[in-house]
Amino acid sequence: MSDVKEVDVLIIGAGPAGSMAAREASRNGARTLIIDKKSEIGTPKRCGEGIMDGVLESVGITADERWIARHIDGARLVAPDGTSAWFTSETLETPATGIILERKVFDKHVTMDAIRSGAEVMIKTEATGITREGDYLLVDIRSFNNEYSQIKARIVIGADGPEGRVSSWMGINTKVPLAEMESGAQYEMTNLKMEKSDTIEFYFGSVAPGGYAWIFPKGYDTANVGIDVSGVKGDKTALEYLDDFVKNNPETCDGQIVEVNVGGNPLCGVFDTLIADNFMLVGDAAGCVSPITGGGIDTGLESGMIAGRVAARAIRENDVSVDNLREYADYVDEHIGKKFRKLITVRDFIYNLDDDDMNEYLGAIARANITKLSTRSLLKAMIKVSPRKLLKLRKLL
Structure with a gap:
């Protein structure tokens, strides 16, 4: 087994959020490595695979028909x-x-974009623990080829999904x-x-x-x-x-x-703590999952993009402290967390309705002349059924 591998940024998890973070970190000059415990990136899929038009363009991904299963109207x-x-x-x-x-193809595409930007990838490589060594983090790994036993990184980005362990190793509570x-x-x-x-x-x-x-x-x-x-x-x-x-x-x-x-x-929304010295959480591991739909591809890509850019800047400035990484946490709170906190109120109302009430409200939505599909337009149609009962939701309009 060879010596410890040293990088600027290590990303644990090669889903869309992790690979996007790797793309941006490497594009901006950081020596970046992604590891993923699976033998094939993109499997197994953990979602319905749907996203709205415009999401990919917003993070600089050009749509490719090879990984589009269906155009949706x-x-x-x-x-x-x-x-x-x-x-x-x-x-x-x-x-x-x-x-x-087709996530099995799309996820690989995003990872390949990261590779073309300069990142390295190690698949079938599992992180098993983290320790601190001065201004670095040492990540123990178990890899199929046993080439390395540890990775030494200035910054570690946890992108290991909703059931990940990396946050707990860093003392961050992400229990739902x-x-x-x-x-x-x-x-x-x-x-x-x-x-x-x-x-x-x-x-x-x-x-x-x-x-x-x-x-x-x-x-x-x-x-x-x-x-x-x-x-x-x-x-x-x-x-x-x-x-x-x-x-x-x-x-x-x-x-x-x-x-x-x-x-x-x-469906709890963004977690209270996303950063620590030398460390950030992105995607599902950060709670960037819609509290209503459970969808997280769009917010995963967005959080990964910002995390990668902030990580690269911190490396250039030779300051990987929690204070210097706060730009990322502040961005997520402003652009994702704030919206999700409002959606939690909607979630709690909708998912507690009995069938009779659900029939009444969806019936009102079906009869309404809604010309733009949005949470706001649906709420307005529902409020007309029972303004008093939906008083709390009126504040979201």
Whole structure:
């Protein structure tokens, strides 16, 4: 086993947030290394793979048809009684368009962008602990080729996802209360009979207690079909709720499963502490996950981009203290955390509705003349049903 490998910036986790951090750190002059414990970047996928148009452009990624599974035109919201609110180019003045990614290809693309910018990558390499040595962090690793036993870095960026351990090694509390942790399960399915195979679908109510079910098309008869359920509501597992949903939904009941994914999803918003001396958290590991949808690709990319730039600047200035990294934490709080705190209020209201109330509110949304799909426009339609009951949400408009 050779000597310790030394770098400026070490990123633990090669998901979109980690690879984006690596791209920006290396572009800005830092010697950067990404490690990932998996043998293949991008697997297993842990999300519905959907993002809105404009997200990639905002972080300097040019869309490539090789990793776009489906172009999406709007959304469908479905109440427990089957009432549907459609938001497509036929109903909206401002289109709500997006894409469904093929994460197995997309994640590799972002990592390859980092490599082309100068970063190194070590796959099938697991971080097992961190110790401090002066103004450096020493990360113990276990690698398939046993080339190194430790990596010495001025800055470590934790990008190891919602169930990561790196934050705890640095004394940062990222434990999520059970009430704010969703259990998720998803099938990639084919032979589906979707009413519109270019529209994402969300199903609410007792079909998914404290959460929602979804159908995200990846082709004319293929889609990600999944569910998120509250950790403290319901009496079945996420997989059991998903099986019931698949069996009872006319679009999915004849489908066949080709892939299974399960895992936890934190809906608590951005964690209170994201930085320490020599250290930053990004993406899901930082809580950059929407408290309503559980989506985090967009905010993961954004947080990684800023973290990489701040890390490179700190290296140039030879100051990797927590005070000099605060620019990153302040950015995340202002651009992601503040928005998520408002969404938590909406989440707590929506996911506590019973089926009758959900039918009433989604019925109002379906009848409203909504020409721009946004949280604000949906809230305005709901408030007309019961202004007094939704008094708290009026403050968000």
